[in-house]
Amino acid sequence: MRDHNVIAGPLVSAQRADRQPGARMRRQAAAVPALLCQRDPDLFFSENPEDLRLAKALCGHCPARTACLAGALQRGEPWGVWGGELFQSGQIIEGKRPRGRPRKAGVAA
Secondary structure (H helix, E strand, O other), X not given: OOOOEOOOEHHHHHXXXXXXXXXXXXXXXXXXXXXXXXXXXXXXXXXXHHHHHHHHHHHOOOOOHHHXXXXXXXXXXXXXXEOOEEEEOOEEEOOOOXXXXXXXXXXXX
């Protein structure tokens, strides 16, 4: 069996390749650079408030920010940074405090 039609040439081969499951999606995904949240997802689900602030700032430049936030709201994401917003218990919150008890102010040494 030949890979392409002798008369039509490689165009027919490309069309045949597009019929394979996921071929077009793989080619489109290869053309788009990976989003930072896909390369380093731990940053977007960190317990560290500084990491979460950085993740929110990085979302500001993301081309998928609006769609990401809309999807998170629609799915009711329980936590993490989605579309530049911080979610906790399914609600958008301003920021996160560090774990543990807060320091007492004015402790005598």
